[in-house]
Amino acid sequence: MSKSTIQQLTEQLFDLxxxxxxxxxxxxxxxxxxxxxxxxxxxxxxxxPWSLYCKLxxxxxxxxxxxxxxxxxxxxxxxxxxxxxxxxxxxxAENLQLTHRACNRAKSATTPYEDAKARGHTILAFVRSDxxxxx
Numbered sequence: 001m002s003k004s005t006i007q008q009l010t011e012q013l014f015d016l017x018x019x020x021x022x023x024x025x026x027x028x029x030x031x032x033x034x035x036x037x038x039x040x041x042x043x044x045x046x047x048x049p050w051s052l053y054c055k056l057x058x059x060x061x062x063x064x065x066x067x068x069x070x071x072x073x074x075x076x077x078x079x080x081x082x083x084x085x086x087x088x089x090x091x092x093a094e095n096l097q098l099t100h101r102a103c104n105r106a107k108s109a110t111t112p113y114e115d116a117k118a119r120g121h122t123i124l125a126f127v128r129s130d131x132x133x134x135x
Contacts, residue, residue: 046091057098064100066119077101078098081098081107
């Protein structure tokens with residue numbers, strides 16, 4: 001881009017800021033920055049009811065699938081994790097698991113394959129642990 005083009009764009013941005021106010025302008029710029037080209041639209045994260053925590057706890061027999069340790073079902077100690085955060089329907093029941101808060105933070109937003117690889121497991125062992133957790 002040439003200097004004159006950049007200068008024209010800058011002037012247009014300042015004109016928009018004067019016209020709509022600093023707050024609205026800043027909010028619009030932040031919204032545009034968050035939208036990355038090529039990203040598909042997916043559903044938002046949501047708060048889950050405590051009954052779902054209890055169901056997942058029973059299904060997993062109280063074992064964290066990430067560290068294979070027993071969990072205590074207390075608010076703040078366990079969180080609902082998305083197994084594959086890149087799925088379009090990531091709030092689907094089969095994509096949810098209950099984990100320790102610390103384990104979830106360590107996992108971050110990796111795919112199941114990346115997580116298994118980082119922990120030194122094969123993807124097959126990771127998939128098996130989702131179906132039948134060990135004590």
